[in-house]
Amino acid sequence: MMVKITVDQIIGGIKMDTIFYNGKFRTMDKMNPEAEAVAVKDGIITRVGSNEEILALAEAHTKKVDLEGKFALPGFSDSHLHLIYYANTKRKVELSQARSIEEAISLCKAQLQEKSKEDGWLLGCGWNQEDWKVPVFPTKIDLDKISQDIPIAITRTCYHATVINSKAIELLGLNKEIPELSNGIVEVDENGQVNGILRESAQNIVWNYMGVPTLEDLKNRIEDACLDAASKGITAIQTDDFETFTGDTIDLIIKAYHELVSEGRLPVRVYQQCLLRTPEKLQAFLDKGYKTGYEFGLYKIGPLKLLNDGSLGARTAYMREPYHDDPSTKGVALYDPEQLTKMIKMGHENGMQIAIHCIGDAAIEMAVNSFEQVMLESPRTDPRHGIVHCQITDINLIERIKKLNLLIYAQPIFIRADKNIINQRVGEELGSTSYNWRAFADRNMHLSGGSDCPVEKFDTIPNMYCAVTGKNPERDSDPAWHPENCLTVDETVKGFTWEGAYAAFQENERGTISVGKYADMVVLSEDLYQVPEDQIKDIQVKMTMVNGEIKYSDL
Structure with a gap:
């Protein structure tokens, strides 16, 4: 207001x-x-x-x-992150600085006793095998070198893959039976034994075992995380929180934000990206009176968030063609076209803004096809639907996105790590038209900037540096990633200020x-x-x- x-x-x-x-x-x-x-x-x-x-x-x-x-x-706006996930990572071993599996093991060993006190597990996050001297996924064999008595789970920087040790496999019962999963993979070795690698929804096997914090604990975590964001110049965030914990915790999360607002303890503006994967979950949410625009002080309900694929680093981004460095897979589609169209139609017709996670070109194409169908059948004024990430693209896809006036929620900081693997994964031709912020800007498309924290840190300045230079802020002597696809300083500032407000229907307010x-x-x-x-x-x-x-x- x-x-x-x-x-x-x-x-x-x-x-x-x-x-x-x-x-x-x-x-x-x-x-x-x-x-x-x-x-x-x-x-x-x-x-x-x-x-x-x-x-x-x-x-x-x-x-x-x-x-x-x-x-x-x-004030800076971060148009896509996971605030409560970030708050939880502060209780985990930070592995983003590891440059080998040996370093990751050493970091975990150093904090084994301290970090495992609270719930008996050692949890780590932020590792990226592409930053390691030998870029291979860790397995249970590596984590067993840390401990065979304490359960361990370490999550990749993309949050689309987690590795567990033998003790965790035992506690979770995976040494006896592997559950059937529609959108997840429990990897096995050449002997058919679980190797510790869990991809996509298979990670929920671990998280389902964990507990949920109390309301007061959750409030403290949120407030602390928001103050960290404010220290980076961020005054408004769009956050995807609803599946941070297992079970139905949506009411708990919304109540935590409400109480923080009432107590004057919410330091920044929060626009909730509502991850509701099924029609049943969406309907239950709508039945409680929630939809895009519901507002309680600094807290506001934003778009319906849908996940349509995984990540490039984990090779679960859904591609039209097989991966260049692994022809056995095209990644993982988390919906089929009919399911996705049904979810978009339901959200669209019930007044929800919609933001869909799509990284691979096949995932983006599926989303565009569904948006085209739904928006033709049910026209609506200024819905401001959009695509989160929108990384692997060609010019034809970009043109189709433009015609639908879809928002782009971009994370320029992704180029820091991904510039080393893009061509390996998708080939040079498709790589050259990917992460193509210039093409969006030249077509006057709405392009807002975010971090996807804790995938990357929500430090806006390095994020801006990536958008302007195409370089890794940690190794700026390295060649830029397709500098012709970069933005000007003014376009970048607009993306992290006004466009962030526009993506939240708040351009007249901030x-x-x-x-x-x-x-x-x-x-x-x-x-x-x-x-x-x-x-x-x-x-x-x-x-x-x-x-x-x-x-x-x-x-």
Whole structure:
């Protein structure tokens, strides 16, 4: 909800709560692109202008914040992540820095006693075998070197594959019987024995064994995770939380957010991407009165989220042609075309925005086909449906997406790891038209930026660096990935500010520093538009404001 402010109030009547001055504001508002100071009342921007004119509005009670000449933008928006998953990873062994299976084993051993205290399991996350000296998947044999007495489960960075040790296999009963799974794989070795690798829905065998946190514990985890996001300049997120835990925990999760809002403890705006895989789950959700647009303070129900395939790294992204480096598979389709169309139709006709996870070109094509059918049969004004990731594409697919006016939820930071495997997986020709942000921008498509955290960190600055340069921020001396497919700095900033707001139907409320919008802003150490491109990655967040309240400061 926006607060209406009259011209008379702005000119003479409102007593300003806070004035941020001595800044270098890039407002992203074409009518007033630059400013030195911003005045805020009740969380709303009431005036944007020069230091002199804005400071003249200050009264005795007005808080004045000197930005020390620093560069400021609208607050960053992360259009796709998994907030509660991220919160849970803080209790796990972080394996993203491992550069070999031996290093991963060593990291787990070092934290074996501490991390396994809470529930008796050692859990790890973030590993990527493509970063290792020998890029092969670990198995139970590797994890048994950590412990054969404590159950262990380590999840790949993409969250589409988990590896468990022999003790976990025993506890889960997989040494006796392998359950039949429609969308998952329990891998076996040459002797028909479970090797410890679980792909896609097979991972739920592990998570079903785990418990669910209490309401208070969950609230604390969410608040802590949101404060971490604020420290990176993020003021709004779109998060897919509903399947973080096993069982029906949707009511628990929504209640946690509601109570955090009521207690004034939700630091950033949250737009829930509602993962509801079946018609029955979607109908039960709708029957409770929820749909896109339901709002409770900073918490808002967003799109129906559907998963249509897996990940490129795990070779479960659904492809039209077999993988170049494994011709035995085309990946995993999590719906067939009829099922997907049914889910889209049900969501669309019940007022839901829809966002579909699609990485492989076959998954994207299936989603486009279904959208075309449903939107032709049931026209609806401005539904803002979209595709999350939309990585492996060709120009024909992009043109079809454009015609449907589908949103693209992109993660430029994926290029950090994926640039090393794209051509191996799909070949150079298809690789050259993939991760093609330039093609989206040239067609004036709605392209918002996100991180998919905890798949990647939700640090927006390195994400922007990838969008602009096509390089790995950790190894910027490496060649860029198809620099002709990159974005300009301005396009990138728009993708992480205004487009994020647009994807949440909030472009009239946030996304630019404009009178009448929420005072959501970020202050940076350097001017993104002025530093050389190779220095973008080094810029630091100095302050983050939501509703004019400082949620993080290093000034």
